[in-house]
Amino acid sequence: MEFESKCIHSGELDDQNNAHIPPIYSTSTFKFNSVDEGVKAFLGENDNYIYSRWDNPTVNATAKKIAELEAFDLKDENGNLLQLHGKMFSSGMGAISTLLFSLLKNGDKILTHGTIYGGSAELMDKILPKSGITRKNLELKDLNLVEENIKNDSSIKLLYFETPANPTIDCYDIEGLCSIAKKYNIKIVIDNTFCSPYLQQPFKYGVDFSIHSTTKYLNGHGTAIGGVVIGKDIEFMKNEFQTTFKLIGASLSPFDAWLVFNGINTLSLRMEKHSTNAFTIAEFLEKHPKVSKVNYLGLNSNPQHELAKKQMKLFGGMISFELTNGFDAGVKLMDNIKFCTLAASLGTLDTLILHPASMSHLGVDKAILEEHGITDSLIRLSVGIENVKDIIEDLDQALNSS
Numbered sequence: 544m545e546f547e548s549k550c551i552h553s554g555e556l557d558d559q560n561n562a563h564i565p566p567i568y569s570t571s572t573f574k575f576n577s578v579d580e581g582v583k584a585f586l587g588e589n590d591n592y593i594y595s596r597w598d599n600p601t602v603n604a605t606a607k608k609i610a611e612l613e614a615f616d617l618k619d620e621n622g623n624l625l626q627l628h629g630k631m632f633s634s635g636m637g638a639i640s641t642l643l644f645s646l647l648k649n650g651d652k653i654l655t656h657g658t659i660y661g662g663s664a665e666l667m668d669k670i671l672p673k674s675g676i677t678r679k680n681l682e683l684k685d686l687n688l689v690e691e692n693i694k695n696d697s698s699i700k701l702l703y704f705e706t707p708a709n710p711t712i713d714c715y716d717i718e719g720l721c722s723i724a725k726k727y728n729i730k731i732v733i734d735n736t737f738c739s740p741y742l743q744q745p746f747k748y749g750v751d752f753s754i755h756s757t758t759k760y761l762n763g764h765g766t767a768i769g770g771v772v773i774g775k776d777i778e779f780m781k782n783e784f785q786t787t788f789k790l791i792g793a794s795l796s797p798f799d800a801w802l803v804f805n806g807i808n809t810l811s812l813r814m815e816k817h818s819t820n821a822f823t824i825a826e827f828l829e830k831h832p833k834v835s836k837v838n839y840l841g842l843n844s845n846p847q848h849e850l851a852k853k854q855m856k857l858f859g860g861m862i863s864f865e866l867t868n869g870f871d872a873g874v875k876l877m878d879n880i881k882f883c884t885l886a887a888s889l890g891t892l893d894t895l896i897l898h899p900a901s902m903s904h905l906g907v908d909k910a911i912l913e914e915h916g917i918t919d920s921l922i923r924l925s926v927g928i929e930n931v932k933d934i935i936e937d938l939d940q941a942l943n944s945s
């Protein structure tokens with residue numbers, strides 16, 4: 544099956560009534576026909592479901608579908624089709640925190656970059672240190688620097704990154720980072736949220752885990768918060784990770800899993816349209832006199848265009864740009880937007896626009912913002928799948944009034 548067909552046909556579950564669309568198994572627990580069956584279920588000697596915090600047919604079908612898409616057409620070291628195992632969570636943050644708690648212990652350090660999602664950064668700065676787990680930020684584009692740091696600091700046990708990264712749409716070399724992680728035997732985790740498996744398959748280059756906030760492109764319609772962890776060490780995923788998963792308990796509800804399941808049916812169509820719309824808008828913005836800089840990996844002028852071309856199928860729906868007239872211009876632009884939606888989040892059908900300096904990052908120290916490329920006039924756009932003319936018309940009139 545090709546990728547587009549897998550979006551629709553993977554993860555099908557056996558239903559005794561032959562339901563065409565996977566039913567929502569809205570049940571907290573599952574019955575046993577005998578004590579013997581129950582004992583075997585608890586011992587893992589049969590495939591019975593026990594309790595929905597642990598496993599649920601609708602949730603598992605969705606996890607299976609995402610894992611199959613991440614593994615699409617990839618081979619393992621022995622030349623066999625790559626097998627991946629996924630677990631779903633009640634949020635992207637649930638996925639990230641459960642994975643980090645299951646992999647790390649007191650004294651361990653995470654090597655990452657300064658521009659990871661704010662919630663992930665806060666988790667690493669405020670919560671994990673209480674368990675003796677700390678974070679070191681580095682310019683991960685500099686592979687020599689990454690290798691030097693890992694070589695000289697044996698407490699670094701995990702490399703964690705996002706590509707493309709917020710809000711400057713920076714691109715990191717997945718293959719390069721994986722080869723360093725492998726050489727020094729440390730785990731490597733990617734947050735693949737901005738791409739979805741349609742645009743980027745990080746297991747091709749050797750990551751150990753891929754996580755997503757399914758709230759974004761996988762759900763695609765902005766109807767539910769959710770997350771997923773996909774791993775290639777099946778033994779670890781089914782035992783140690785499953786135990787941490789069960790005990791932290793950030794499990795996804797069957798209804799929310801069902802929304803993601805159905806959202807994925809149109810993933811390939813949506814990602815194509817997000818990407819082509821974004822490319823047209825990036826070209827429009829690049830020529831606009833009120834815009835001083837456009838961050839979009841699809842533009843030939845982008846210094847990381849070639850790297851992005853190597854590891855991404857298309858360049859995705861996320862753009863950021865800077866205005867020529869600073870903070871006030873950003874506020875005016877946002878106030879004049881009519882068609883696009885002023886909102887945080889990303890990956891929905893409609894175009895979402897955000898001015899970090901006056902919205903999501905208001906109150907954050909200016910020096911810290913500048914260090915991470917969040918200037919006063921930076922605007923972030925999650926390009927939707929509407930007719931691109933409507934998006935451009937709206938941006939043009941709002942830019943001209945800024």
Ligand SMILES: Cc1ncc(COP(=O)(O)O)c(C=O)c1O
Nearest residue numbers: 634635636660734736756758769
């Ligand atoms: C790249 C990225 N990772 C993780 C998260 C966290 O996901 P959630 O909000 O579903 O917990 C977000 C949320 O915006 C995100 O943008």
